[in-house]
Amino acid sequence: MNAKSLASAFTFQKLELLQKQAKTLEEAKCRPASMELRSVSWGPNANKSLVKSVSLQVKPAEFLAIVGPNGSGKTSLLRCLYRINQPSQGQVFLDGESLWDLSAHDCAKRIATVLQDAPGDLGLSVFDMVEIGLTPKSHTWRRSKSDSALIEEAMSLMNVEHLAHRLFSTLSGGERQRVLIARALAQRPDVLILDEPTNHLDIRHQLELLDLLAKLPCTLIISLHDLSLASTYADRVLIMQDGEMQACSAPSQAFTEQSIKQVFDVDTVIDCHPITQRPRFSFYL
Numbered sequence: 001m002n003a004k005s006l007a008s009a010f011t012f013q014k015l016e017l018l019q020k021q022a023k024t025l026e027e028a029k030c031r032p033a034s035m036e037l038r039s040v041s042w043g044p045n046a047n048k049s050l051v052k053s054v055s056l057q058v059k060p061a062e063f064l065a066i067v068g069p070n071g072s073g074k075t076s077l078l079r080c081l082y083r084i085n086q087p088s089q090g091q092v093f094l095d096g097e098s099l100w101d102l103s104a105h106d107c108a109k110r111i112a113t114v115l116q117d118a119p120g121d122l123g124l125s126v127f128d129m130v131e132i133g134l135t136p137k138s139h140t141w142r143r144s145k146s147d148s149a150l151i152e153e154a155m156s157l158m159n160v161e162h163l164a165h166r167l168f169s170t171l172s173g174g175e176r177q178r179v180l181i182a183r184a185l186a187q188r189p190d191v192l193i194l195d196e197p198t199n200h201l202d203i204r205h206q207l208e209l210l211d212l213l214a215k216l217p218c219t220l221i222i223s224l225h226d227l228s229l230a231s232t233y234a235d236r237v238l239i240m241q242d243g244e245m246q247a248c249s250a251p252s253q254a255f256t257e258q259s260i261k262q263v264f265d266v267d268t269v270i271d272c273h274p275i276t277q278r279p280r281f282s283f284y285l
């Protein structure tokens, strides 16, 4: 077997393992939810809107990527979706129920988040950190065998099981990010919201993460700076500019040379990726 076929056999085995594990998470009763924003606006005060009348529907199990330049309102919009930013106008719905009619605890049972600001040094081990993911659905303080299996499975999916006993605070940026994603997976969410999850990750881990996320049996809403990752993995792409939604459609429709010039102010040549058949970009100024 030559090096190339060895590498692809390894990738295949690993993918098979990931798929099997994602199936176990599926058996752990994920119920992908729909989300809807109806004319949602939000701002830190009455005179300032950072999210401006955004309307969209996300179907159960859909993968929606949110892209846009720095300061375009991606994080502010995500915060509306996980019940931190209460809209000044409009409403957000989770499976048809208004998010603000649900308790924070009910939301946490269904929506998991991985945010840009990592939690501070809580003196917790990696295992403890991932275990926190079980809290919203726990009925008791005692950890059961299936709880431990879920924690281990989530750590193994994110390739951090060898770090289980390390202090979270001693990890590298990329390791921390993977632990926080494992924590979100242990939560067995119906909706998973991630804000720039590929920050700190090397290219191999970026691709593995997106590949794994795209297979999870939950609704995914992810902000990404990397347009190629959004193009390769997302079902639809929402392009934000100055707090407004510029486009929300399949990558091949949302990403055009004109839309990228208008929103990101860079020139692009777009062609079709020979393997993924998705739009591929070459940027220039």
Ligand SMILES: Nc1ncnc2c1ncn2[C@@H]1O[C@H](COP(=O)(O)OP(=O)(O)OP(=O)(O)O)[C@@H](O)[C@H]1O
Residues within 6 Å of the ligand: 044, 050, 068, 069, 070, 071, 072, 073, 074, 075, 076, 077
């Ligand atoms: N609570 C707040 N008070 C005042 N301004 C805010 C507040 N939250 C966000 N902003 C500003 O609103 C704009 C949008 O911020 P947001 O974090 O939503 O953008 P983003 O698209 O996620 O940016 P980035 O790509 O840099 O992460 C930014 O200019 C930011 O400084």
